[in-house]
Amino acid sequence: MKKQAVKIRVIKEDKGYSATAIIDKHFIATESESFEELKTMIIQGLNLAFEDDGIEYMLDDLKFEYDLESFFDFYEVINAKALSERIGMNQSLLAQYIKGIKKPSPAQTKRILEGVQQIGRELSEVRFLI
Numbered sequence: 159m160k161k162q163a164v165k166i167r168v169i170k171e172d173k174g175y176s177a178t179a180i181i182d183k184h185f186i187a188t189e190s191e192s193f194e195e196l197k198t199m200i201i202q203g204l205n206l207a208f209e210d211d212g213i214e215y216m217l218d219d220l221k222f223e224y225d226l227e228s229f230f231d232f233y234e235v236i237n238a239k240a241l242s243e244r245i246g247m248n249q250s251l252l253a254q255y256i257k258g259i260k261k262p263s264p265a266q267t268k269r270i271l272e273g274v275q276q277i278g279r280e281l282s283e284v285r286f287l288i
Contacts, residue, residue: 170228245273
């Protein structure tokens, strides 16, 4: 069996995070109070599930998919107010999406994602004068 890339769905819970993945017929699920611990537990679960196949997963093999609350909780460095201004979205509405009070439509989710990805591209191109 060939090692496959793994999509991990991460959701912010009342206390900590939960994560799930489906690979072939394997369902992997775990939860933790911290995101760092969650990543370790995901790797352990995957490696246990595929131990008989001789497959070992590493953190680089994982692709994380987040709900908005998890993403903004984990990436606190992203300022929601500044993002709302950048993408032309009402700050209060974005805050409600982030807190899970309201659920964004697919179009709104795409708008937020594109704004975050644009910031990521800009940051990856930054160079400092030495």
